[in-house]
Amino acid sequence: MLPRLKRFADVLVGERIEGTYLLSRALQFMLAEQHRYQRGTALDVWAFGEIYRLWLHELGGHADPVAQTKIDNGSFGQLFYPEVDGFFDAPVIGFLGRLPAQQRLTLLLVYGEGFDHDDAARVLDVPPDTIAARLVRVSAALADRLSARPPAPAAAIVETLYPEGHRGSP
Amino acid sequence: MTELSDELLVAYVDGQLARKQTRAVDKVLDQDDVIAARVDALKYAHARLEAAFEAILAGEEMDVSAASAPAQEGLVIEWRTAKMALAGIGVGAALLLVVAGYGWPLALPGLMPPPQAETLSPQPAAMAPDWQRETARAHALLSRASVEVGLESQGNHDFVALQLAQILGANLKLPNLEAQGFRFVRAQALRFGEEPFTQILYLGPRGAPLALYAKKGEGPDTLSSERYGSIGTVTWAEDGATYLLAGEVEDSLLMRIATRIKLEPLSPLRTAPAPYTPVNGALKEDR
Numbered sequence: 540m541l542p543r544l545k546r547f548a549d550v551l552v553g554e555r556i557e558g559t560y561l562l563s564r565a566l567q568f569m570l571a572e573q574h575r576y577q578r579g580t581a582l583d584v585w586a587f588g589e590i591y592r593l594w595l596h597e598l599g600g601h602a603d604p605v606a607q608t609k610i611d612n613g614s615f616g617q618l619f620y621p622e623v624d625g626f627f628d629a630p631v632i633g634f635l636g637r638l639p640a641q642q643r644l645t646l647l648l649v650y651g652e653g654f655d656h657d658d659a660a661r662v663l664d665v666p667p668d669t670i671a672a673r674l675v676r677v678s679a680a681l682a683d684r685l686s687a688r689p690p691a692p693a694a695a696i697v698e699t700l701y702p703e704g705h706r707g708s709p
Numbered sequence: 710m711t712e713l714s715d716e717l718l719v720a721y722v723d724g725q726l727a728r729k730q731t732r733a734v735d736k737v738l739d740q741d742d743v744i745a746a747r748v749d750a751l752k753y754a755h756a757r758l759e760a761a762f763e764a765i766l767a768g769e770e771m772d773v774s775a776a777s778a779p780a781q782e783g784l785v786i787e788w789r790t791a792k793m794a795l796a797g798i799g800v801g802a803a804l805l806l807v808v809a810g811y812g813w814p815l816a817l818p819g820l821m822p823p824p825q826a827e828t829l830s831p832q833p834a835a836m837a838p839d840w841q842r843e844t845a846r847a848h849a850l851l852s853r854a855s856v857e858v859g860l861e862s863q864g865n866h867d868f869v870a871l872q873l874a875q876i877l878g879a880n881l882k883l884p885n886l887e888a889q890g891f892r893f894v895r896a897q898a899l900r901f902g903e904e905p906f907t908q909i910l911y912l913g914p915r916g917a918p919l920a921l922y923a924k925k926g927e928g929p930d931t932l933s934s935e936r937y938g939s940i941g942t943v944t945w946a947e948d949g950a951t952y953l954l955a956g957e958v959e960d961s962l963l964m965r966i967a968t969r970i971k972l973e974p975l976s977p978l979r980t981a982p983a984p985y986t987p988v989n990g991a992l993k994e995d996r
Contacts, residue, residue, distance in 0.1 A: 628760065631758060635758075646758055650758045651766070675716045679715040679719070686753075
């Protein structure tokens with residue numbers, strides 16, 4: 540499970556070193572706030588949610604949170620370990636790197652983790668309909684790009700950083 | 710042309726529709742090439758996303774496996790603290806702490822599993838140490854075609870792929886794995902009972918060969934890994950063929966190679982190359 544948590548943190552912040560630090564802080568927080576875990580909750584859903592909420596909480600402490608969410612394409616590309624066997628799907632990686640963090644995570648949870656919409660919604664603190672809407676927008680945009688159709692307008696993939704109903708603290 | 714929204718098609722591709730709706734979309738797909746092409750494009754996009762996320766995970770797993778010492782840079786939480794946490798939050802959190810016990814970034818003395826213990830699958834029940842019995846079982850895989858069909862032109866990939874496809878009765882992939890450090894050596898036909906299958910052999914810089922097996926058939930198109938002793942395997946199915954990639958390499962590397970093969974588009978079924986004649990040769994040079 541640790542590699543899955545690390546992947547989640549890396550995809551969220553867009554690079555490995557910051558992802559390591561975020562995961563360390565989140566694990567420490569989970570131990571300190573153990574009473575928040577509710578029996579019956581899937582452990583991975585809970586842990587992913589805690590990492591995400593911590594990130595969101597820390598983001599709120601920055602003067603310019605939007606600038607903090609911008610990621611470096613080179614560092615993001617390194618997440619895919621191209622040095623291991625040369626795997627590098629540049630169009631898909633470039634596409635993911637340009638998405639807002641919430642949309643990247645939505646794709647990771649549904650297509651990387653195989654979560655259903657309800658569990659993905661629990662992790663990201665949004666209604667399941669929002670997950671479905673994000674998947675439609677992003678899947679359609681990526682399918683267009685890969686099949687060389689005109690890309691969707693940028694406005695179609697812009698989303699507010701703080702979704703409605705977000706809690707103020709992790 | 711029928712109008713179906715991307716919203717509906719994405720839900721269809723993701724398996725989120727009710728059975729009745731799925732059947733209705735299936736019917737439309739049978740009749741409408743444009744909608745079918747859109748569904749294919751969405752499926753292809755999803756497959757590429759899955760492969761990209763799988764690549765990250767494979768790398769993370771390698772990093773975690775490589776972290777052998779319990780005390781690394783970063784956060785270290787004492788075992789006593791962890792035990793208090795276990796008592797406080799129960800089995801679920803215990804799992805979290807046990808996996809974190811790999812040594813990074815949480816280190817829990819006494820909870821370090823042996824390297825790769827988590828990834829080892831059960832050994833096959835009938836792993837006989839007797840070489841004759843193992844060889845006899847392997848011998849059953851040889852068919853007449855293994856010997857009769859001359860894959861003598863092993864240097865010509867197109868020709869080899871054509872011969873294999875003819876033996877198999879289905880088109881199959883003959884991937885180039887040089888970027889992954891494995892060079893194609895040879896291919897041959899084998900059998901499972903009366904059904905033919907093919908073996909494509911590659912050699913890396915050292916160690917035992919890596920083999921890609923293919924057999925006509927259907928199955929789940931997702932990659933699934935298993936380990937039999939020292940042999941790691943990944944299986945999947947696509948385009949009317951089932952595949953098995955096997956080798957004595959790390960699970961994560963094997964999975965990445967399998968992902969790479971799966972992402973590679975299947976070339977159209979090759980036709981037999983024209984026999985060499987002075988006229989054919991001249992035509993080829995002209996092109």
